[in-house]
Amino acid sequence: MNFFKLLRLSPWSxxxxxxxxxxxxxxxxxxxxxxxxxxxxxxxDVWLMPNQENWLGTDHLGxxxxxxxxxxxxxxxxxxxxxxxLSFVVGSILGFFAATLGGWTDLGISRVVDILMAFPxxxxxxxxxxxxxxxxxxxxxxIALLDSTRVFRLSRAVAMDITVMEFVEAAxxxxxxxxxLMRHEILPNALPPLVAEFGLRFCFVFLFxxxxxxxxxxxxxxxxxxxxxxxxxxxxxxxxxxTPLFPAGAIAFLTVGxxxxxxxxLHIASGLKD
Amino acid sequence: xxxxxSLVVKRLALGLITIIVIxxxxxxxxxxxxxxxxxxxxxxxxxxxxVAAFRKELKLDLPPHVRYFAWLGGFMKGDLGNSLANGRPxxxxxxxRFANTIFLAAVAAAISVPIAVILGILAALYxxxxxxxxxxxxxxxxxxxxxxxxxxxxxxxxxxxxVLFPSISNINAQMPFWExxxxxILPCLTLSLVVIAHMMRQTRAAIINILASxxxxxxxxxxxxxxxxxxxxxxxNALSPVINVIALNLAYLVVGVVIVEVVFVYPGLGQLLVDSxxxxxxxxxxxxxxxxxxxxxxxxxxxxxxxxxxxxxxxxPR
Numbered sequence: 283m284n285f286f287k288l289l290r291l292s293p294w295s296x297x298x299x300x301x302x303x304x305x306x307x308x309x310x311x312x313x314x315x316x317x318x319x320x321x322x323x324x325x326x327d328v329w330l331m332p333n334q335e336n337w338l339g340t341d342h343l344g345x346x347x348x349x350x351x352x353x354x355x356x357x358x359x360x361x362x363x364x365x366x367x368l369s370f371v372v373g374s375i376l377g378f379f380a381a382t383l384g385g386w387t388d389l390g391i392s393r394v395v396d397i398l399m400a401f402p403x404x405x406x407x408x409x410x411x412x413x414x415x416x417x418x419x420x421x422x423x424x425i426a427l428l429d430s431t432r433v434f435r436l437s438r439a440v441a442m443d444i445t446v447m448e449f450v451e452a453a454x455x456x457x458x459x460x461x462x463l464m465r466h467e468i469l470p471n472a473l474p475p476l477v478a479e480f481g482l483r484f485c486f487v488f489l490f491x492x493x494x495x496x497x498x499x500x501x502x503x504x505x506x507x508x509x510x511x512x513x514x515x516x517x518x519x520x521x522x523x524x525t526p527l528f529p530a531g532a533i534a535f536l537t538v539g540x541x542x543x544x545x546x547x548l549h550i551a552s553g554l555k556d
Numbered sequence: 557x558x559x560x561x562s563l564v565v566k567r568l569a570l571g572l573i574t575i576i577v578i579x580x581x582x583x584x585x586x587x588x589x590x591x592x593x594x595x596x597x598x599x600x601x602x603x604x605x606x607v608a609a610f611r612k613e614l615k616l617d618l619p620p621h622v623r624y625f626a627w628l629g630g631f632m633k634g635d636l637g638n639s640l641a642n643g644r645p646x647x648x649x650x651x652x653r654f655a656n657t658i659f660l661a662a663v664a665a666a667i668s669v670p671i672a673v674i675l676g677i678l679a680a681l682y683x684x685x686x687x688x689x690x691x692x693x694x695x696x697x698x699x700x701x702x703x704x705x706x707x708x709x710x711x712x713x714x715x716x717x718x719v720l721f722p723s724i725s726n727i728n729a730q731m732p733f734w735e736x737x738x739x740x741i742l743p744c745l746t747l748s749l750v751v752i753a754h755m756m757r758q759t760r761a762a763i764i765n766i767l768a769s770x771x772x773x774x775x776x777x778x779x780x781x782x783x784x785x786x787x788x789x790x791x792x793n794a795l796s797p798v799i800n801v802i803a804l805n806l807a808y809l810v811v812g813v814v815i816v817e818v819v820f821v822y823p824g825l826g827q828l829l830v831d832s833x834x835x836x837x838x839x840x841x842x843x844x845x846x847x848x849x850x851x852x853x854x855x856x857x858x859x860x861x862x863x864x865x866x867x868x869x870x871x872x873p874r
Contacts, residue, residue, distance in 0.1 A: 493815055
């Protein structure tokens with residue numbers, strides 16, 4: 283089934299999801315073009331109500347909230363995306379390794395992953411960040427490694443089913459190397475479930491980074507990011523100013539969009555039941 | 557009966573090993589990571605003397621395994637060392653905060669578990685109707701929302717627009733019980749909304765799974781009422797997955813409180829952990845991290861044990 287046919291058959295919920303994601307991607311890509319001001323430019327008084335010049339008002343330092351929101355899309359989504367990619371690279375390579383090699387390699391990696399998964403992720407991330415300090419690089423590496431345990435579980439399970447197929451056995455008998463087996467025999471067949479999982483993991487990582495930024499331990503100011511913006515403007519809400527709800531709503535908007543698409547993907551992957 | 561006991565004992569032993577490995581990880585993690593702790597905290601300008609004094613204070617001059625056992629031994633006895641930030645004993649800092657965290661999580665659980673299970677059963681009963689679809693849309697969005705979004709919406713609605721509940725949940729030991737409950741209503745609601753969504757979806761899935769089995773078809777063909785089939789035939793069989801779902805979500809609750817505590821400035825363990833991380837108060841982070849991890853692992857363990865006990869097939873493995 284080709285891509286466009288699939289798109290035409292998509293249910294309305296998935297289309298809404300795609301529209302929601304596209305709006306975000308558009309904002310992220312064209313941020314400098316869309317925005318009337320620069321990312322950290324102070325344009326007016328603190329916590330102004332929405333008006334002609336500042337469409338969504340201003341934040342706790344008098345910066346334009348709309349501009350911050352659009353740049354926030356860029357930073358938050360980019361960092362979450364890079365983290366998810368890294369987590370998939372690490373997780374799926376280890377998972378394929380464990381499945382193709384089996385034996386002690388499999389046992390060793392699996393036990394380590396079991397232990398890491400028994401540990402609540404947020405607590406683990408907080409502990410590691412307390413030692414290595416906060417910063418974008420350490421944030422990406424820590425979250426990617428923690429999240430790769432989940433990717434490992436899935437890719438190992440998927441690859442396990444593939445490694446027992448005849449064509450893998452044939453390749454093994456031909457004397458192919460382990461890398462060749464992983465790249466040419468296992469990866470193409472394991473791709474569909476991994477792609478569906480990518481959406482789910484992206485949502486998780488995205489929310490996770492937003493939460494850490496909200497706690498003040500993720501992306502550091504003055505870089506605009508949604509979790510941090512909620513934290514910075516949290517005080518406004520007690521005065522009845524709705525500023526923190528905009529970035530928080532933006533986070534919710536994107537995750538709902540991705541989840542709607544993932545729901546449709548999972549429905550297709552499950553073989554169009556009912 | 558003997559089978560159960562040995563299964564449960566095995567599972568408990570596994571859990572204990574996990575907690576021990578986690579404690580080693582927490583301890584060694586601090587060592588293995590790049591940079592010297594003393595220099596990281598005291599800064600670049602620290603003189604060699606202050607660094608040496610600091611290392612002595614933290615007993616960093618002793619070999620790692622000696623310190624690990626001393627730390628673990630102290631943990632068992634309730635002596636957690638002193639905080640780096642203010643020099644007070646950590647046990648004193650953590651004790652009442654942990655009790656507060658458990659209080660918040662327990663109240664949230666008491667609200668959310670019955671609601672989630674009933675909603676899950678109803679959604680399974682009226683599957684694919686408007687009721688089911690609405691609930692599934694609402695829960696899908698609640699799951700996608702970050703906890704602080706739900707929290708701030710609740711504050712905006714119930715504490716600012718209509719002044720009903722306090723937006724800051726400050727409680728202390730002297731407060732009477734109902735006053736405490738009043739103070740934590742908003743954080744409780746936030747936690748419940750998030751957890752109900754998860755639990756309800758899983759309960760619905762578990763019951764629908766059971767509804768596909770032959771004995772349910774049989775009951776339907778006998779002409780029994782739908783309600784009777786679900787409550788008397790499907791639910792007892794779905795009990796094991798549902799109990800599992802509840803215990804897993806309780807584990808999630810204990811960890812999920814961290815963000816909610818920060819939003820509502822609630823004096824709990826999560827708040828302390830986050831504060832200590834930004835102050836790089838490592839001993840406090842280690843102690844509270846271990847408590848969180850141990851609670852989480854024990855609740856997961858409870859989920860496993862309960863599902864072994866409530867499922868006859870697991871009870872008598874072939």
